[in-house]
Amino acid sequence: GEDVEQSLFLSVREGDSSVINCTYTDSSSTYLYWYKQEPGAGLQLLTYIFSNMDMKQDQRLTVLLNKKDKHLSLRIADTQTGDSAIYFCAETSDTGRRALTFGSGTRLQVQP
Amino acid sequence: DADVTQTPRNRITKTGKRIMLECSQTKGHDRMYWYRQDPGLGLQLIYYSFDVKDINKGEISDGYSVSRQAQAKFSLSLESAIPNQTALYFCATSDRSATDEQFFGPGTRLTVL
Numbered sequence: 001g002e003d004v005e006q007s008l009f010l011s012v013r014e015g016d017s018s019v020i021n022c023t024y025t026d027s028s029s030t031y032l033y034w035y036k037q038e039p040g041a042g043l044q045l046l047t048y049i050f051s052n053m054d055m056k057q058d059q060r061l062t063v064l065l066n067k068k069d070k071h072l073s074l075r076i077a078d079t080q081t082g083d084s085a086i087y088f089c090a091e092t093s094d095t096g097r098r099a100l101t102f103g104s105g106t107r108l109q110v111q112p
Numbered sequence: 113d114a115d116v117t118q119t120p121r122n123r124i125t126k127t128g129k130r131i132m133l134e135c136s137q138t139k140g141h142d143r144m145y146w147y148r149q150d151p152g153l154g155l156q157l158i159y160y161s162f163d164v165k166d167i168n169k170g171e172i173s174d175g176y177s178v179s180r181q182a183q184a185k186f187s188l189s190l191e192s193a194i195p196n197q198t199a200l201y202f203c204a205t206s207d208r209s210a211t212d213e214q215f216f217g218p219g220t221r222l223t224v225l
Contacts, residue, residue, distance in 0.1 A: 004154075008152060041218060041219075042202055042204075042216030043202070045213050045214070048211055048213070088154060088155070092212050099170065100157075100212070102154040102155040102156075104154035
């Protein structure tokens with residue numbers, strides 16, 4: 001079945017850039033997503049990218065997609081303490097099932 | 113008011129008890145999902161429903177059952193709770209948009225002793 005993998009933890013200093021990486025196995029993925037989970041809350045969609053795109057930029061967020069290597073990254077510029085959260089990569093494929101497969105999440109810690 | 117609500121928010125129960133977790137949504141979405149979250153394992157799909165008459169098993173449906181009482185309501189039952197079902201449970205909804213964005217409830221923290 002589909003698999004999505006992420007590293008578990010990333011620590012950066014306030015003002016630096018953060019890069020969170022994700023790899024996936026499903027070559028038929030159509031959409032890939034980044035969700036953010038703040039402490040005690042559910043997940044919220046941060047951004048998504050369609051599989052025929054290489055890059056998407058949205059304010060401080062840049063998503064890069066390398067389809068050949070099945071690698072997705074999320075770059076957060078000028079990281080703030082409010083960006084501290086768990087970030088989940090997820091994908092869906094055009095199989096009709098249309099349920100998301102999530103990675104295990106990367107905990108981002110931003111040091112002041 | 114929140115678009116996706118879950119009740120209860122916290123529950124402690126004993127092994128062997130039957131537990132029901134409820135989810136309601138005001139977004140008018142057809143699709144609803146139940147996930148469990150365990151530390152370091154991300155979210156695992158338990159059951160999903162694409163409309164009132166369509167219920168599907170996810171990756172980890174054993175020990176769980178669901179009921180889609182109406183478009184807006186999707187409940188998850190643990191028929192006989194066991195300690196390894198201790199987890200954070202999330203309900204989510206989505207519509208038929210091409211992006212399939214899911215909207216999550218705040219979660220129910222369940223502890224089985």
